[in-house]
Structures are given as structure tokens and as C-alpha cells.
Amino acid sequence: MKMVYLLGTTLLVLLMVLSQLEKINKNQKKDKVVLIVFSVFGWLIAILLIFFPDVPGPSELIDVLYKPLGKLLE
Amino acid sequence: MNPDYGQANLRKIFFLFLIVFVTLLTGCWDRKEVNDLALIRGAGIDKKQNGKMELTVLLYIPKGGSSSEQGMEGPGGGGTMQTLIRSAQGNTIAEAMSILQEKLPRKIFWGHCEVFIFNEAIAKEGIAEDVDFFIRMPELRERSQLFISKERARKILSLLPPLERDLAEVVRELGEEKIGMTVTTKDFAEMLVSEAGDTAIPWIKILPPIEGQEEKRTIAYITGTAIFKRDKMVGKIDDSLTRGLLWLRDEVRYSTISVTPKGKKGFVSMKLLRANSKIVPKIRNGKWEVVLKAEADDDIMQNTTDIDVTNPKVVKALEQQLNSQLANRVNETLKEVQKDMKADVFGFADAFHREYPEVWKKEKHRWNEIFPNVKVTIASKIKIQRQGMQSGHPLISSEKGQAE
Amino acid sequence: MLERGKISALQMAFMMNPTILATGLLLVPAITAKTAKQDLWLSPIWASFIGFMIVFVAYRLHKLYPKETMFEYSEQILGKIPGKMVGAIFVFYYFHVTGIIVREYGEFISGTFLHQTPMVVVFSTMIIVSAMAVYGGLEVIGRCSEMIVPVLLVLYLVIFVMLLKDLDTKNFFPMLENGLGPSLKGSVVLQSWFSEFILVSFFFPYLRDHDKGMKWGMISVFSVMFYMVLTNVMALLLFGKLTASLTYPVMVAARYISIAEFLAHLESIVIALWVAGTFIKITVFYYVLVLGIAQWLKLSDFRSIVLPIGFLLVLFGVWSAPNLQVLSHFLSTSAPFYLLSIQAGIPVILLIIAWIKKKRQQMKGKLIG
Numbered sequence: 001m002k003m004v005y006l007l008g009t010t011l012l013v014l015l016m017v018l019s020q021l022e023k024i025n026k027n028q029k030k031d032k033v034v035l036i037v038f039s040v041f042g043w044l045i046a047i048l049l050i051f052f053p054d055v056p057g058p059s060e061l062i063d064v065l066y067k068p069l070g071k072l073l074e
Numbered sequence: 075m076n077p078d079y080g081q082a083n084l085r086k087i088f089f090l091f092l093i094v095f096v097t098l099l100t101g102c103w104d105r106k107e108v109n110d111l112a113l114i115r116g117a118g119i120d121k122k123q124n125g126k127m128e129l130t131v132l133l134y135i136p137k138g139g140s141s142s143e144q145g146m147e148g149p150g151g152g153g154t155m156q157t158l159i160r161s162a163q164g165n166t167i168a169e170a171m172s173i174l175q176e177k178l179p180r181k182i183f184w185g186h187c188e189v190f191i192f193n194e195a196i197a198k199e200g201i202a203e204d205v206d207f208f209i210r211m212p213e214l215r216e217r218s219q220l221f222i223s224k225e226r227a228r229k230i231l232s233l234l235p236p237l238e239r240d241l242a243e244v245v246r247e248l249g250e251e252k253i254g255m256t257v258t259t260k261d262f263a264e265m266l267v268s269e270a271g272d273t274a275i276p277w278i279k280i281l282p283p284i285e286g287q288e289e290k291r292t293i294a295y296i297t298g299t300a301i302f303k304r305d306k307m308v309g310k311i312d313d314s315l316t317r318g319l320l321w322l323r324d325e326v327r328y329s330t331i332s333v334t335p336k337g338k339k340g341f342v343s344m345k346l347l348r349a350n351s352k353i354v355p356k357i358r359n360g361k362w363e364v365v366l367k368a369e370a371d372d373d374i375m376q377n378t379t380d381i382d383v384t385n386p387k388v389v390k391a392l393e394q395q396l397n398s399q400l401a402n403r404v405n406e407t408l409k410e411v412q413k414d415m416k417a418d419v420f421g422f423a424d425a426f427h428r429e430y431p432e433v434w435k436k437e438k439h440r441w442n443e444i445f446p447n448v449k450v451t452i453a454s455k456i457k458i459q460r461q462g463m464q465s466g467h468p469l470i471s472s473e474k475g476q477a478e
Numbered sequence: 479m480l481e482r483g484k485i486s487a488l489q490m491a492f493m494m495n496p497t498i499l500a501t502g503l504l505l506v507p508a509i510t511a512k513t514a515k516q517d518l519w520l521s522p523i524w525a526s527f528i529g530f531m532i533v534f535v536a537y538r539l540h541k542l543y544p545k546e547t548m549f550e551y552s553e554q555i556l557g558k559i560p561g562k563m564v565g566a567i568f569v570f571y572y573f574h575v576t577g578i579i580v581r582e583y584g585e586f587i588s589g590t591f592l593h594q595t596p597m598v599v600v601f602s603t604m605i606i607v608s609a610m611a612v613y614g615g616l617e618v619i620g621r622c623s624e625m626i627v628p629v630l631l632v633l634y635l636v637i638f639v640m641l642l643k644d645l646d647t648k649n650f651f652p653m654l655e656n657g658l659g660p661s662l663k664g665s666v667v668l669q670s671w672f673s674e675f676i677l678v679s680f681f682f683p684y685l686r687d688h689d690k691g692m693k694w695g696m697i698s699v700f701s702v703m704f705y706m707v708l709t710n711v712m713a714l715l716l717f718g719k720l721t722a723s724l725t726y727p728v729m730v731a732a733r734y735i736s737i738a739e740f741l742a743h744l745e746s747i748v749i750a751l752w753v754a755g756t757f758i759k760i761t762v763f764y765y766v767l768v769l770g771i772a773q774w775l776k777l778s779d780f781r782s783i784v785l786p787i788g789f790l791l792v793l794f795g796v797w798s799a800p801n802l803q804v805l806s807h808f809l810s811t812s813a814p815f816y817l818l819s820i821q822a823g824i825p826v827i828l829l830i831i832a833w834i835k836k837k838r839q840q841m842k843g844k845l846i847g
Contacts, residue, residue, distance in 0.1 A: 012789070015090055016789065019086060025778065028777075031778055031782050034771075034782075035782050035783055035786060041790065042789045045793045054800070057794075057797035057798055058574045058577070058798060059799055059808050062812060063808060063812045065812075066816050066819075067812060069812065070812030070813075103596070104593065104594050104595050212591075215733050216730050216734050250739075264717060267723065268718070428651035428652045429651075
């Protein structure tokens with residue numbers, strides 16, 4: 001089942017990148033790079049979440065940073 | 075701006091997502107159709123010998139399709155084949171519900187459940203756990219009414235009322251009339267988290283069927299109130315004491331009172347038009363007191379005596395009698411509920427909390443000792459507004475109306 | 479300039495209302511009731527001060543740099559590298575917060591209606607619609623809100639009116655039982671919602687009527703406060719002490735409505751309101767994120783990254799919390815300080831530095847002159 005998700009996600013990201021790449025003006029190299037970087041980033045997180053759903057998220061990170069203040073409201 | 079970004083591109087993206095979503099269409103997860111649902115109209119909870127509880131549900135069978143006669147029911151046909159009773163046992167309602175689901179080809183749907191009936195035995199053990207389910211379950215509405223009965227809830231639900239569609243409808247309508255108490259799930263939970271935490275739920279009873287009628291062709295009706303200490307039932311008061319309770323809770327909406335004028339025979343009956351009451355708490359020299367301030371307007375409905383109800387002096391006297399009758403009612407209720415059952419279903423604790431927050435904080439833990447000794451005084455102002463359509467001389471001859 | 483569309487100040491005010499209220503209305507009464515008890519209706523009033531302050535700060539910054547948004551002028555104020563860092567903080571922040579909003583939306587829909595539907599599907603459908611609006615640009619979002627929001631605001635009032643007969647004013651008392659403390663404490667969580675008003679700083683440069691920006695910004699803070707007070711009053715008067723123990727008091731309140739027996743079961747209206755409002759909310763956050771990234775990285779067009787970012791937002795929605803309990807705990811403890819420090823702290827610091835810089839330049843100018 002995880003493989004299906006993986007395949008689906010990869011397909012989705014690929015479609016997304018391809019459909020957008022052709023629309024970017026040829027001389028806008030930077031735009032293309034940014035598009036690809038964000039898509040790959042998304043793809044990596046998606047894979048991470050598919051295989052390790054319990055991986056600590058951004059909220060946990062923030063929670064650690066702001067814990068002393070957050071205690072005030074508990 | 076790139077001229078490419080226009081309609082054409084939007085459409086491309088749209089198609090892209092269509093393609094992607096085909097992979098997601100493995101099923102429609104929350105599909106619910108009426109002919110796949112078992113609509114629960116009411117539920118009853120009984121206690122079983124083995125310590126488990128029994129959940130009985132009253133299902134409404136939607137008669138769909140064009141072939142059946144919609145909305146037309148044959149003479150006395152109300153209830154025939156329109157409803158269905160099913161029961162299941164379990165440790166919790168949720169558990170019983172899943173066992174019940176095994177016996178039903180359709181998916182249980184709680185969204186139309188209007189009525190919950192608890193058996194007395196289960197009420198004595200506490201019903202907070204069940205009410206937790208009523209509030210937690212997303213489908214259930216917080217306006218469902220709660221009732222307590224001595225008879226098995228299953229027996230009550232399986233009655234076939236002659237007038238309404240099913241028993242749940244009957245009891246709900248009776249509750250809406252507000253002759254007795256009306257307690258919704260929300261009201262109950264609210265009472266439970268209030269300062270005192272004592273609760274009350276209307277009591278229902280099966281109306282004996284008319285002679286010769288089928289035993290099941292009858293209804294259940296509200297008579298009296300079950301009094302709870304927190305969520306455990308501790309006693310029951312009858313109809314007339316319930317009236318006193320309603321006065322204390324400012325929930326009187328409908329009432330007819332008869333008084334016998336001094337030195338006369340017969341009655342003058344009056345109908346309540348509007349009423350409101352308020353409890354005013356006072357702490358004087360460490361003594362906790364409550365004043366019940368009640369106001370009401372009445373109309374005269376019937377006069378079986380020979381007094382002249384158009385005479386303002388007579389009306390004054392009648393008002394006096396009404397006031398003292400109200401005081402008696404309330405005092406009787408207080409004697410049973412406050413002194414004997416020691417349950418604060420009147421909201422005294424909240425009233426004190428509102429009026430004396432500082433004192434309350436200190437004395438809160440002693441409330442159980444304080445409450446039975448709270449002195450209640452009644453200051454009521456009942457006015458008789460009109461004498462009705464019959465205004466002239468009494469129809470009753472003076473000989474008949476004289477006291478012997 | 480990346481965005482060529484222009485909106486009116488009124489449209490901005492309409493946009494801001496659901497942007498703050500959409501998630502607020504459902505969660506706020508329960509969260510504030512836990513700390514403020516029966517004084518919960520006061521909390522939004524205290525919290526709104528931060529909203530007024532932030533609109534003021536945003537407007538001052540806008541006056542100094544009329545054609546730019548936060549991502550651009552932070553570089554001018556702080557210099558290139560620190561400015562980019564501030565941009566990075568905002569990018570991460572908006573990813574995270576939009577993820578949380580998407581999650582709140584998903585939790586509510588899955589928790590009350592679509593119990594079986596996977597939450598990712600609930601997220602994705604919303605993100606797709608929002609992506610279309612973001613793709614259309616600011617003008618499209620502005621017009622959407624102009625169309626949807628007045629209906630929302632009026633319908634919400636109608637719900638309140640229909641509940642009037644079930645309300646009990648006794649629940650107000652004892653007022654200020656423990657002084658102002660509890661209601662102020664309850665307002666801390668609300669301040670995080672009001673601090674979201676910093677979003678106006680991203681719209682000020684694109685206003686057709688610049689001079690009215692401040693006025694309408696303040697009006698929208700006021701109307702948000704009004705609706706929050708109304709919501710809390712409604713919850714308090716209807717449920718009393720029970721408010722704190724309900725997950726979605728407004729939702730329960732709406733289905734408690736029963737007028738003359740036939741006007742009942744109105745929770746579908748709340749769902750419609752909520753979904754429409756959340757659509758605006760998510761779209762606004764999504765748009766600011768996309769525009770911000772484009773400005774931060776100096777792209778030629780923001781439209782090319784709309785889809786990848788939408789995809790990331792779905793993931794952040796999944797990733798932001800393991801379940802509802804953790805999410806509400808986070809929202810009522812650490813999150814207020816997190817949101818406040820970024821949405822209120824950074825702009826205030828920027829403004830102060832910008833002022834100092836300006837003063838210095840004036841001094842220099844004087845010295846030379």
C-alpha cells in the first residue's frame with residue numbers, strides 16, 4: 001500500500017513540475033530552479049510522512065522553543 | 075505578465091487534478107443515503123441482571139418510493155409497520171450500539187434521535203456516563219430530551235400511540251408543552267457542571283389504555299420529576315410538587331389553579347397567562363437565606379361559586395388565596411427535595427455564587443451542610459387580569475354556592 | 479511588481495474578517511472559557527488592542543515604504559542578509575501556520591461530518607479550490623470575499639437571533655469574580671488570532687485607495703472583535719459552565735436552534751459558513767505565502783510556485799499535529815507566544831529600526847544642509 005502512495009505522490013509531483021515548467025519563460029532560470037526545489041522538497045516530506053508518519057513535525061519544534069512561555073497558560 | 079496564463083492554463087490544471095483524483099476514487103467514504111440508514115427516533119436504556127445495560131432503539135422506517143401512499147395512513151394506522159424496536163446489551167452505550175448494528179442491515183443514524191428514556195434502576199446507579207456519549211457523539215443533537223421511568227424503557231418505546239407517528243414524537247411533544255420539567259441533554263450537562271451539580275429529569279409513566287383497546291395502543295406521559303443527587307437518582311416527586319419545583323426554577327409556563335373562596339362552596343379556577351420568578355439569595359449574619367420572588371398573571375376560567383368575580387374586592391381576596399396556595403406548594407416541594415433528598419435542583423448554589431462570589435469561594439466545600447438549612451421565604455405577586463367572557467351575575471344560585 | 483491587481487480598502491476589510499474569524503469562531507469560546515470562565519466575553523476586547531496596534535504598525539511601515547511588502551522592506555531596513563533571514567522566518571512561519579489552519583479545517587470536517595473520509599482528501603479539495611483563487615491573484619481573492627463575506631456575517635447574526643429565546647443572562651454573573659486576571663489570561667490565546675492582522679501589511683501596497691487603508695483596517699479589527707464577543711456571549715449564555723467542556727460550542731449552539739419545531743437542524747448552515755470562511759482564510763494565507771516566497775527569492779512570477787506550495791501545505795497540514803488533542807493543546811499554550819513574537823514582535827522591531835534610520839538620515843541631512 002505504501003508503494004502505491006509513493007508512486008502516486010511521485011506521479012503527482014512530476015505532473016505538477018512538468019505542467020508548470022513549460023509555462024515559465026525560457027530565460028527565467030531562477031523560476032525554474034525554485035519550482036523544482038520546492039517540488040522536490042515537497043516530494044521528500046511526502047515520502048518521509050508516508051514511511052514514518054510519527055516523525056516530529058514543525059509544531060513539536062516550535063513547542064520546544066516556546067515551552068517555558070507556554071507553561072504559563074497551562 | 076505572461077499571456078499564457080489564461081483560461082487555457084486553468085483548464086489544464088483542472089484536468090491535471092481530475093486525473094490525479096481518479097487514483098483517489100477508491101470509494102466514497104462518507105456516502106449516506108436514506109435507504110441505507112436506520113433513523114433512530116428514540117432510545118431507551120435498561121439495566122440487565124448481569125450488570126450490563128440494554129440499549130433499545132426506536133427506528134423509523136422511511137416509506138420511500140412512489141408506490142406507497144405518502145402521508146396517508148389508514149384509520150388507526152399510525153405506527154403500524156412504521157417503526158421498529160431493537161435491543162442490544164453491552165457495558166456502554168457505544169458497545170451496545172455496535173452490537174445493535176450487527177442486527178441491523180442499515181447503518182445506525184442518530185441525527186434524529188429526540189428522546190432518551192432511562193429506567194429507574196439505571197438512573198439510581200448514575201447516568202453521567204451515558205450523557206457523556208450523548209454529548210460526545212457528533213451525530214446526536216443536544217436538544218434530545220431525557221426521561222426516567224419505572225417501567226422498562228423497552229416496554230415504553232414499543233407502545234403504539236394512536237395519535238402520533240411514534241412514541242418518541244409523543245413524549246417529545248409532551249415535553250415541549252412544558253407542563254412538567256423539560257430537560258434536554260444540554261440542560262442536564264449544564265446542571266451537572268453547575269456549582270451544586272444536582273439534577274432533575276421528568277418522570278414518565280404508561281397511560282393505562284382505554285378498556286377494550288389493545289394493550290399497546292397507548293402512550294406514556296409525563297407525571298412528576300425524578301430528583302438526582304449529581305447523576306444518581308435519589309427520589310421522585312409527584313405532579314403537584316413538580317409545580318413547586320418549576321416555580322423555584324422559573325420554568326412555569328402552563329398551570330391551572332383552583333381555589334375555594336373563604337366561606338363558600340365550590341371553586342374558582344384560574345389559568346396562568348404568564349409567570350416569572352427569581353430567587354434572591356441573602357447571607358445575613360452567617361445565615362443563608364433565599365427569597366423567591368414570583369410574579370404571575372392569571373385569568374379566571376371557571377367559577378362554580380356564587381361570588382361576583384367582577385368585584386375588585388373579591389378579586390383581591392382571590393389573589394391573596396392564590397399567593398398562599400403558591401407558598402404552600404413551594405414549601406411542600408422544599409420539604410421533600412431540600413430537607414429530605416437534600417438535592418439542590420433549584421440552582422440555589424449558583425444563585426449564591428453569583429451574588430456572593432467571595433463568601434462562596436470559602437464556603438463552597440460546606441454547601442452540602444448549608445443547603446438543607448437554607449431558609450426560603452416566598453414573596454409572590456399573582457394578579458388576576460380578567461374574568462373571562464362571562465362577567466355579569468353568577469349563574470350559580472346563591473343557595474347552592476353557600477357553605478353549609 | 480509581482481502583483482498587478484488592485485483591490486479596494488473595503489475588499490481588504492472583507493477579506494480580513496473571515497481570515498481571523500473562520501477558525502476563531504469555532505474554537506475561541508471553548509479555549510477562552512477554560513481560563514476566563516464566565517468573563518470570557520471580555521477577552522476579545524482586551525485581545526483586540528493588539529489588533530489595533532498591529533494595523534497601526536503595518537500602516538506606519540507602509541507609509542515609509544509605500545510600494546513594498548514586509549518581505550521587501552525588511553531587506554531595506556535591516557540590510558540584505560538579515561532581511562533575507564527575516565523573510566525566511568516568515569516563510570517558515572506561514573508554511574507552518576497555514577498548515578495548522580488547513581489541519582483545523584480538516585479536523586472539524588472529519589470530526590463532525592465526514593468521519594470516514596481521509597483527512598488528506600479533505601485538505602486537498604480545499605487546497606485545490608484555494609489554489610485556483612491564488613492563481614487568479616489578489617483581485618480574484620478580493621472579489622470572492624466581497625461576494626461571500628457579507629452573506630457570512632449576516633447569516634451569523636441570524637443564528638444569534640434565532641438562539642435568543644434559549645439564552646439565559648444569569649450566566650453573566652458573577653462578573654469579574656476573580657478580578658480582571660482570568661479574562662486577561664484568556665485573551666492571550668485570542669491575541670494570537672488578532673496578531674494575524676499583520677496580513678494587512680501585504681495588502682496595503684495593492685490598495686486602490688491607499689489613504690483609506692488605515693481606516694478600513696481598524697474597522698475590520700473592530701468587526702472581528704464584535705463577532706468574537708458575540709460568539710462568546712452566545713456560548714456563555716447558552717451553555718454557561720458547560721462551554722469549556724464542548725469542542726465546538728458554536729456548532730452545538732447552531733444545532734440547538736429550534737424555532738416552532740420546523741426551523742431546526744441548522745448545523746448545515748454553520749458548516750456552509752465555516753467552509754466558505756475557511757476558504758477565504760486559507761486562500762489569504764496561501765496567497766501571502768506564495769507572494770512572499772516570490773518576493774523573497776525575487777522571482778518573475780508567483781504563479782509558477784502556486785501548485786508546489788499547495789502540495790507542501792497539504793503535507794504541513796498532515797504534519798502539524800498527530801491529533802486534535804495535541805493541536806488544541808499547542809494552540810492554547812505555546813502557539814500564542816509563537817504567533818505573537820513573529821506577527822507582532824518582528825513588525826514592531828522593524829518599525830522601530832526604520833524610524834531610527836529615518837531620524838539619522840534627517841540628522842545627516844540637517845548637518846549637511
